[in-house]
Amino acid sequence: MKNILYMVIPCFNEEEVLPDTIKVMDKKIKDLIKKKKIDKNSKVMFVNDGSSDKTWDIIEKTSKKNSLFTGISLSRNKGHQNALVAGLLVSKDYADMVISMDADLQDDVNAIDKMVDEYFDGAEIVYAVRSARKKDSFFKRFTAESFYKFMSKMGVDIIYNHADFRLTSKRVLDSFSKYHEVNLFLRGIFPLIGYKSSIVYYERGEREKGESKYPLSKMVSFAWDGITSFSTKPIKMILYLGLIEMIISFISLIIFIILNFNTGSIIAFMVFLSGIQIFCIGIVGEYIGKTYFETKQRPRYFIDINLMEKKNGRYNKKTI
Ligand code: UDP
Ligand code: MG
16 A cells, blocks of 8 residues: 555645645644655545635646645635535545644644654554643633533544544545535544544644634534534433422422412513523524524535546536
């Protein structure tokens, strides 16, 4: 087997940081090829996720000058997770192992060596885990760490402090291609696939340039998506809540009767209970909404341009 490595890097409006990323990746890939760790046909595949700035221009120009770089461009912005899936599924046909990482150099490229070593030791999934978040702001660190803790409390099996910086073998990606869900939460899917896995620790750096595309509101909705895609624990909690509520209201009713409370307090109490009910219906509704989107089975993305298949100035268009 050859040892072709593909690096998949989703990019959304990353014109500021991309030239730096290209420099760093060029050095890293060349170094790994020189050390004979990876095959000389290894590449960096950028996924342009519907950027409105010069991101795609930079990718295209770089791929013309340097054969270590290639790219695909999606038909519009589909979000980080969809962009990653597009990159992973396209690159698996060319590579023996694929590493996904962010464009902003927050993921330490020096961890790549260790990840490839783990692959040669037999691991088919290598999770890069942040050993420290010293460089993140207190707020980012607190919200991100609470995210992992809350997820596992809610019954989602994810690797603590691991995002989407991971190595996967071709075989894992073949298995992954059988997952067709549209509510994507990749860090929840890979532990489900199985095979031998291992962990590599790295220190997460600061975003080199540009701004984070994950503000708090997006992070909260991402966490909620993750929970409702992988666990029905919230629905079970509603069941228990309903039970507790029934007991409490029954006891309260007796107290109301005995103490002859005024109607105002009883009404307030009833409104409170109906609030809880509406909240719970909302949670159940979330699951129904998810089922609705899953049953539609809409395509997750369209590839507008695939530089791997570019012929005579015209582009082959591929739909997945
Ligand atoms: N990204 C993307 N599509 C989006 C948003 C983000 O492809 O709609 C990419 C982005 O370019 C980056 C990665 O996803 O490479 C992670 O985003 P970011 O660094 O902004 O997130 P953070 O590290 O702040 O959580
Ligand atoms: Mg980042």
